Amino acid sequence: MTAQGRFISFEGIDGSGKSTQARLTAEHLRQLGQDVILTREPGGSDGAEEIRRLVLEGAGDRWSPETELLLFTAARRDHLERVILPAIAAGRSVISDRFADSTRIYQGVGRADLREKVDALHDLMIGREPDLTFLIDMEPERGLERALSRGGAEDRFENFGVALQSRLRQGFLDLAVQHPSRIVVIDGDRAIDRVQADITAHLDRLPA
Numbered sequence: 001m002t003a004q005g006r007f008i009s010f011e012g013i014d015g016s017g018k019s020t021q022a023r024l025t026a027e028h029l030r031q032l033g034q035d036v037i038l039t040r041e042p043g044g045s046d047g048a049e050e051i052r053r054l055v056l057e058g059a060g061d062r063w064s065p066e067t068e069l070l071l072f073t074a075a076r077r078d079h080l081e082r083v084i085l086p087a088i089a090a091g092r093s094v095i096s097d098r099f100a101d102s103t104r105i106y107q108g109v110g111r112a113d114l115r116e117k118v119d120a121l122h123d124l125m126i127g128r129e130p131d132l133t134f135l136i137d138m139e140p141e142r143g144l145e146r147a148l149s150r151g152g153a154e155d156r157f158e159n160f161g162v163a164l165q166s167r168l169r170q171g172f173l174d175l176a177v178q179h180p181s182r183i184v185v186i187d188g189d190r191a192i193d194r195v196q197a198d199i200t201a202h203l204d205r206l207p208a
Contacts, residue, residue: 005088007128009099012136013168015147016188017195021136022097024196025203029093037087040097041075045082048075065112072103073121080126099130101183105171110164132206134199135176136188140165 008025010018019040026038042052055063055071063071076099087094100122108115144165176183186198 005091006093006132007084007088007096007130008093009096009101009130009133010136011098011101011105011133011172011183012188013138013140013143013165013172015143015145015150016136016138017146017192018134018136018188019097020192021134021186021188021195021199022095024192025134025199026095028196028200028203029095035092037083037092037094038097039079039083039094041079041099041102042072043075044079044084044096047078047082051075051078065107065114066117068111069103069107069114069118069121072107073125076100076103077125080128085128096130099133100126101133101135101172101175104175105168109171110168129182131182133179133183134202135172135183135185136195137169137173137185138188140169142189143169 010022010025012018022040023038026036029036041048042055043049051071051074055068055075084094084096103122104115104118108118140162144162173185176185184202186195188195
């Protein structure tokens with residue numbers, strides 16, 4: 001962990017409950033007296049929020065996977081420069097609903113076989129990983145049902161169907177195996193308070 005400020009990300013397929021858990025975790029850390037920023041990707045900064053609307057709304061074929069990769073990376077770079085790095089340097093904890101792992105999986109293995117390009121672009125333009133990542137795992141059918149029930153305009157990836165969600169889930173689980181010291185897998189198919197209890201128990205065991 002960095003001595004300046006912790007950087008924690010939450011990952012998972014659509015509808016896994018990661019956004020709820022990110023919010024609850026931010027509240028938990030604030031109750032412990034920590035100065036916490038809760039943010040999200042794509043988005044989190046003014047420029048990145050504009051890109052968010054481009055990539056999450058509209059028809060499924062609006063962008064190719066390659067173009068998505070460039071757009072997500074541009075949004076992440078702006079988010080990193082304007083929000084994440086300044087907060088960490090100031091000693092604040094940052095909790096992000098998604099970060100680079102989502103691009104590794106959605107564009108790297110989910111939508112196309114672009115993992116090498118994803119990693120190369122990340123190394124060139126981002127060069128930063130979270131200190132800790134919670135992967136909220138859920139069965140694809142259940143997650144997709146929950147995601148679609150929300151309604152709203154940001155449903156472009158959900159509309160690709162359960163086959164994509166299944167590839168995404170497996171991709172995230174494979175990534176957790178590759179990075180066991182950073183990624184903690186949490187069973188998300190339980191009551192919200194039980195999921196949060198596992199997360200806070202893990203956080204409470206970390207050194208201050």
